[in-house]
Amino acid sequence: MKNNTFKVIALILTITTLFSCKNNSTEFTQEKTNYVQENYNKIETTITMRDGAKLFTSIYTPKDTSKAYPILLQRTPYSTRPYGANKFKTRIAPNEHLMKEGNIVVYQDVRGRWMSEGTYDNMRAYIPNKKDSTFVDESSDTYDTIDWLVKNIENNNGNVGTWGISYPGFYSTYSTIDAHPALKAASPQASIADFYFDDFHHNGAFLLSYFRAVPLFGTPKDTPTDTAWYKIPDLKTKDQYQFFLDAGPLSNLDHFFEYEKLDNPALKNSENTSDFFWNELKEHPNYDEVWQSKGLIQHLKNVKTHVATMVVGGAFDAEDLYGPLETYKTIEKYNKDNYNTLVFGPWSHGQWASTKTKNSVGNYYFGDSISIKFQEQIETKFFNHFLKGSGNKNTGLPEAYVYDTGKKEWNSYNVWPPENSEKETFYLSDNQELTSKKGKEIGIQFISNIKKPVPYSEDIKTVFTPRKYMTDDQRFAARRSDVLVFETDFLDEEITISGEILAKLQVATTGTAADWIVKIIDVHPSDSKENNKDMQNHLKMSNYHLMVRSEVMRGKFRNSFTYPEPFIPNKKTAVNIKLQDIHHTFKKGHKLQIQVQSTWFPLIDLNPQTYVDNIFKAKEEDFKTQTHTVFTSSAIEFTVLK
Structure with a gap:
């Protein structure tokens, strides 16, 4: 029984890692493993939102206090672990260079997830005209978080950048809407833009391959927790083709999404023990007002001009291909005065955050050090220019930096798609x-x-x-x-x-x-x-x-x-x-x-x-x-x- 428990815990940890795209947390030498703890202090706190909800936040500040640093913020539904003021991540920031040169790095559990209070809403809809403090969304939560950080964290230089891969990329995009004046740079990466075209749907077809991921987003929870409260369905086979063929209609899968309160302390006060995301998928097969309201693309027509954006995507991203491309194109179309760039490389989901030298997707090899060079020469340069440098539009970076997956080489363009x-x-x-x-x-x-x-x-x-x-x-x-x-x-x-x-x-x-x-x-x-x-x-x-x-x-x-x-x-x-x-x-x-x-x-x-x-x-x-x-x-x- 003990072995099975450890296997379940290991599976949950692996799954959360996959979705949060922490493939930038690959194996390091002993020196690298200790780097964060040796060079950063860690603060755990809650930040109170305008409606009173307290969001759990982990703050890593450089021990060198001789200068001021910008703040790099990631908001995530996948946990800010490890929890505990004396427990440190082995790697922080978008990449190792930004970690080692010094930045204040902040991670926050979004509303209703893990250690944060409030009710979680999968792809929470943006509220354009908030009448009072009871009207909250991810834009207002980001604004309130940044406002607290710049006013309360010592040695910050007043500039904030957001980043994230996959779902955290969605929150990075969200940060650009009604943005706080201190937000100077945002890098949505593999960002979800609309759940009807990313991840779980493609043009109206349900992505059955994501079936096991549904509980990750839809298991109800009514209390903060530092322990995973969701369970991933066990198909009890290595042959998913045969499993789903034998299962028959989708309605035969409903039993995977009913939960017992006795098995889940996070449900003890909940009236509903069914998976709310599975129910949402089932009851809304068409692109109705539910999915339309949750989409972000239609709200990117007025991104604040003081926020520079660098959208990153992978040409072979099986999860979020629609999101990055449509995010870049929409910002570009409606915000002519904004600094907005696209990086599109030969990567699978989040692979650009890897420190591995060899760059392959499946069976196909594209070259060496592609991700490492992106981190060194593009990502670091972008954040440093807008958070530590002049902040003008003369970054030296191309408008579109796109990899030719046939010739296996990078190309730079002034517009995307190219003019010629x-x-x-x-x-x-x-x-x-x-x-x-x-x-x-x-x-x-x-x-x-x-x-x-x-x-x-x-x-x-x-x-x-x-x-x-x-x-x-x-x-x-x-x-x-x-x-x-x-x-x-x-x-x-x-x-x-x-x-x-x-x-x-x-x-x-x-x-x-x-x-x-x-x-x-x-x-x-x-x-x-x-x-x-x-x-x-x-x-x-x-x-x-x-x-x-x-x-x-x-x-x-x-x-x-x-x-x-x-x-x-x-x-x-x-x-x-x-x-x-x-x-x-x-x-x-x-x-x-x-x-x-x-x-x-x-x-x-x-x-x-x-x-x-x-x-x-x-x-x-x-x-x-x-x-x-x-x-x-x-x-x-x-x-x-x-």
Whole structure:
């Protein structure tokens, strides 16, 4: 029993670490492990918000008090651990350089999480016009926190910066709205922007691969606690594909989200013991007022001009790809006088915070010291300029610093997407060809068997959140009859795609509902000399099908995410799918390939292929195998660098 308890504790710690992206807390030498305790004092306190709620805050101040320091603030739902004034993190600040050169570093448990008072609201909605002190949101909590810090922490220079990866990135973005005058710099990194397009949904499809993460955000709690109060579902198998296939409709999973008060001291005074996030997902399958109110993008039209922003994202971030790109673009569009930059590298979720030399995503190797150089030459320079330097816009940094994932090199641009780019259209055609000219229209059919959905990975394993699949070799999918493949000949010259991709499908189905998935693939030549000694043993770079971008559209949302509608059986219908930006060169001798399919399991949940208002409440008999048709009038619109 004791061993099982330790295993559960270890799993919870691992999961929290994954979501808070503390891959910047990698192993250190003994000297590095002791650095924070040797050079910083730690203060634990609570800061009272305008409505009286007390938020737990850990403050690390340099022992060298001979000069004033700026404040770096991270607000998090993932805990400010370790708790205890004599217990120290092994690493603080956005990176090791900012830690060692000296900054006041502050971590805060957000409202209703861990040791903070109040009620937690997942992606708490912004309140534009707060009538009195009872109207609070993450913007007001950040303002009140910064106000207290600059007035009460000794040796601060009056300048504050916020940063965070993933959910903490959401709070960093939030800090720029109605910002405190002392806030001079914010770096939202892998920032959630809207839970209907990040993490748990993609264009109306539920990300079933995040199923086990639901309790992390939705387990109720009514008292401060320094111990994890949520439990992660145990699937009792290493084969998640088979588990979810056997489980059937989503409603069969409800029992994972009912909690017993006796097992959870944090629930002792709670009237509700069901998972509020799971209920939210279930009861709001459409992009209704609940999700709309929680989105941040629509509130970034008036970011304060005194706040400089540096948005960071990973080209292969399986969790938050929409957020960083849309955050940058929206700030850029509506705040012309602001300092706003984008860094977009060859990373998975939060990988830029790693101190590892080798930079691989899954099986694919991009180079050495990519993350380390970002920390040294970009991130540190940004914060120092606005928090310790002149604070003007002459940072010496580019507007957009974007990694070409095909050439494996950084590029700097004055705008993003680059000015010297234009739209170019490729058409799907018979005989698996992808051509620049539109041919005669025919329909290509395939059977979408709900008993044998297309897997998103060939790996047989259960993961907490998906990462590796973003660069996976797609040959396993290309060889299935329910995946349509279209590709160019071997390229005579390179093509660099820089920006959004729009798939303009013309489709039909014998049913009344369907999902549509489009994948962009870089097919490497059979004589490829590239190699990665750490890739899976059964793979080689010869003919490697590198997935560089992919996306799903739940077909009933093709015209509106708020007002779904069924397909008319056998009627040709337009379905447009926006795929997020890439910056990738398809080299000479490679092929540009498109894959089109209708299932992607269990990355996304299984569509019944019969229209129902709410898939979370679909019944077994609603699920039907259907025949789908993709017409060769379908096109893929790229943004091509000239």
